[in-house]
Amino acid sequence: MSAEQETLAKIDEQVKNNPVVLYMKGTPQMPSCGFSSRTAAALVETGEKFAFVNVLADPGIYEFLPKYQDWPTFPQLYIDGELQGGCDITLELAASGELKSMMTAANAKVAS
Amino acid sequence: MTMQQQIEDQVKQMLTPIYMRVDNESHMHAGPAADSHFKLVLVSPAFEGLARVKRHQCVYKALAAQMTHIHALALHTYSPKEWQDSQTIPTSPLCASRRN
Numbered sequence: 213m214s215a216e217q218e219t220l221a222k223i224d225e226q227v228k229n230n231p232v233v234l235y236m237k238g239t240p241q242m243p244s245c246g247f248s249s250r251t252a253a254a255l256v257e258t259g260e261k262f263a264f265v266n267v268l269a270d271p272g273i274y275e276f277l278p279k280y281q282d283w284p285t286f287p288q289l290y291i292d293g294e295l296q297g298g299c300d301i302t303l304e305l306a307a308s309g310e311l312k313s314m315m316t317a318a319n320a321k322v323a324s
Numbered sequence: 325m326t327m328q329q330q331i332e333d334q335v336k337q338m339l340t341p342i343y344m345r346v347d348n349e350s351h352m353h354a355g356p357a358a359d360s361h362f363k364l365v366l367v368s369p370a371f372e373g374l375a376r377v378k379r380h381q382c383v384y385k386a387l388a389a390q391m392t393h394i395h396a397l398a399l400h401t402y403s404p405k406e407w408q409d410s411q412t413i414p415t416s417p418l419c420a421s422r423r424n
Contacts, residue, residue: 246353246417247396284384284391297377300399303414304376 216279219272223280227290231318232262235277236287239266247299251287254306260315292318327359330390335366338386342404343367349398353419363398363416367407376401 213221226233232255238244240252255262267274267286278284281295289296291314296302305311325333331346347363364383371379379401384391391397398416 246419247398250417282381282384284388285396295377297380298399299417300414301376301380 215272216276219276220280223273223277226263226265227280228293230263230290231292231322232260232315233290234262234264234287235267235273235290236264237266237268240264244268245286247285248287251289251299251302254302254311255289255315257306258312258315260312261319262315291315292321327390327394328362331362331364331387334386334390335364335383339366339368339370339382341366341368343407349396349416352416353395359393360395361398361416362394362396363400365400365402365413367402367404369404371401372403372405 234252234255236243236245236248236252238248240256243249243252252264265273267277277286277288281288283295283298285298287298287302289298289302296305296314302311305314328346328348332344335341335344335346343365344367345363345365348359349361349363350358353361366383370382374382380399383397383399383401387397398414400413402410
């Protein structure tokens with residue numbers, strides 16, 4: 213397997229094994245980008261559990277994640293295995309209250 | 325041609341917007357790149373009935389050549405009807421590294 217295939221397989225596993233996963237620059241506590249910072253804050257605000265991957269700490273993911281779902285920028289939010297979007301979409305979902313209910317539903321699915 | 329013009333031309337051609345606004349927000353960010361951060365507000369009939377994630381993917385596809393050069397593109401996409409009902413366009417964040 214090429215480095216690209218291996219990384220894409222790893223991403224696929226992360227996305228499928230975590231009900232909510234955020235790929236971001238930095239961490240929710242120490243974000244390295246304004247867009248990642250806002251997105252992580254919106255997720256924290258829901259009080260729901262989520263996983264995150266710091267793309268700056270993994271050069272392979274940083275390079276190949278944009279190819280995974282044809283989404284060229286970070287952050288990227290996946291809920292229940294599906295790309296939801298980046299910062300703008302996450303904030304829209306948070307404002308409408310959809311974000312919390314989507315996260316609750318995805319987390320409940322795994323718990324049951 | 326500036327990056328801003330490239331974005332405008334490309335979007336006009338590919339997505340036939342009824343309203344478009346491109347803001348260069350590079351001054352809000354750290355680093356030397358003057359053409360690095362943009363905000364795009366777009367109203368297009370092509371977005372009617374499309375989920376937000378698909379709309380953004382359409383825009384990224386139209387701007388594939390430009391996306392390799394720019395660092396961030398804030399996107400606010402509306403169908404004509406949503407645009408009529410909408411109140412405000414959200415503001416973009418400053419770089420985390422500019423806050424300190």
